[in-house]
Amino acid sequence: MKRGFEASLLCLGCRASQWALETTHEDEREVREGTLRCERCARSYAILKGILTTLDPEDETLAREVNGWHQLAGPLAESLVSTMTALPYYPHPPWPHLAPDFFQIFEYVDFHDKHVVDLGAGRTWASRHIATMGQAREVVAVDVLTRRFLGLETADVFYAEDRKHFERICGDVHQIPLKDGWADVVFSAAAIHHSGQRERLFAEAWRLLKPGGTFAFVGEPSKKASIPDRQPQNEETAVGINEHIYSFQEYMGPLKTQGFRPRHLAPRSIRYRLAYPDPEFMQGLFRPLRRLSRSALGRRLVTRLVRGRFTGPLTYRYSNLPLTVIARKPGA
Ligand SMILES: C[S@@+](CC[C@H](N)C(=O)[O-])C[C@H]1O[C@@H](n2cnc3c(N)ncnc32)[C@H](O)[C@@H]1O
Numbered sequence: 001m002k003r004g005f006e007a008s009l010l011c012l013g014c015r016a017s018q019w020a021l022e023t024t025h026e027d028e029r030e031v032r033e034g035t036l037r038c039e040r041c042a043r044s045y046a047i048l049k050g051i052l053t054t055l056d057p058e059d060e061t062l063a064r065e066v067n068g069w070h071q072l073a074g075p076l077a078e079s080l081v082s083t084m085t086a087l088p089y090y091p092h093p094p095w096p097h098l099a100p101d102f103f104q105i106f107e108y109v110d111f112h113d114k115h116v117v118d119l120g121a122g123r124t125w126a127s128r129h130i131a132t133m134g135q136a137r138e139v140v141a142v143d144v145l146t147r148r149f150l151g152l153e154t155a156d157v158f159y160a161e162d163r164k165h166f167e168r169i170c171g172d173v174h175q176i177p178l179k180d181g182w183a184d185v186v187f188s189a190a191a192i193h194h195s196g197q198r199e200r201l202f203a204e205a206w207r208l209l210k211p212g213g214t215f216a217f218v219g220e221p222s223k224k225a226s227i228p229d230r231q232p233q234n235e236e237t238a239v240g241i242n243e244h245i246y247s248f249q250e251y252m253g254p255l256k257t258q259g260f261r262p263r264h265l266a267p268r269s270i271r272y273r274l275a276y277p278d279p280e281f282m283q284g285l286f287r288p289l290r291r292l293s294r295s296a297l298g299r300r301l302v303t304r305l306v307r308g309r310f311t312g313p314l315t316y317r318y319s320n321l322p323l324t325v326i327a328r329k330p331g332a
């Protein structure tokens with residue numbers, strides 16, 4: 001955490017922003033070890049390897065999420081540095097399904113000189129690209145995971161590469177210690193479906209955003225409306241990770257209720273997956289669309305249908321598809 005960043009923060013205990021910063025180790029980049037203490041309520045937050053830690057140790061849901069990811073990842077060796085610096089371009093799933101959708105967002109969201117929060121940032125590769133390519137003024141990556149090559153400590157790999165700083169907060173995306181209206185953009189890649197409380201998460205994004213700000217998320221799985229299950233059975237849920245599957249309307253409805261003006265894009269990865277079909281994707285596709293996908297012309301048409309203001313919601317209603325949403329908070 002950079003000295004001075006505390007001016008952007010508020011205490012999760014009492015909502016005040018009166019801080020005493022005690023540092024035990026600081027380098028040319030930031031405070032690496034220390035404590036941030038609230039002068040109003042005396043609650044203190046550790047700074048460990050530059051990461052501000054605000055996680056509630058009593059929260060069992062989050063503890064399950066952390067343990068699950070650790071179990072799934074197994075040992076993580078230093079040889080992973082080159083893989084990390086390649087992210088999100090890594091030629092094995094899920095990355096080819098996420099990378100095109102991530103870079104598409106730069107055509108629709110202007111990060112230049114903006115304050116950005118990355119919800120469920122994981123290894124922080126998206127924060128890295130938003131800070132470098134996107135030229136954001138300040139980026140804050142929030143996640144429960146800290147482990148190098150799995151969570152926020154991976155930011156050190158990117159710093160060594162780019163010399164571009166961004167902040168990392170180990171904490172819950174439903175309660176982020178940033179001041180109201182701090183952010184111009186709240187971004188998330190493939191993390192919203194980990195929340196069992198979308199309404200609370202969208203309310204937090206709303207609170208963080210300035211009027212006129214943008215909430216953008218990519219890579220969210222969206223299930224066809226006829227599937228009643230909210231909890232998938234996969235290798236992630238088997239180890240206790242909080243996975244959910246929501247439908248298009250289950251994302252859009254609560255966003256609108258919150259006051260956002262959301263619209264969806266046609267994620268680029270759809271075209272890729274139509275051209276290089278994998279069984280999971282094809283089975284989730286509405287049968288007439290599956291037939292269309294056999295020709296180049298048909299694939300173009302599918303993308304148009306996904307993108308359409310009226311055809312889009314219908315296509316999502318009958319298909320499992322990745323979802324990209326750009327939601328504006330009205331105002332300025
Ligand atoms: C599928 S991963 C995506 C990570 C990253 N955005 C990416 O695209 O590589 C979901 C992330 O959400 C994080 N997460 C889940 N629930 C969270 C919560 N309540 N607060 C903070 N992070 C959470 C997980 O730790 C995990 O890193």
Ligand SMILES: [Zn+2]
Nearest residue numbers: 011014038041
């Ligand atoms: Zn306090």
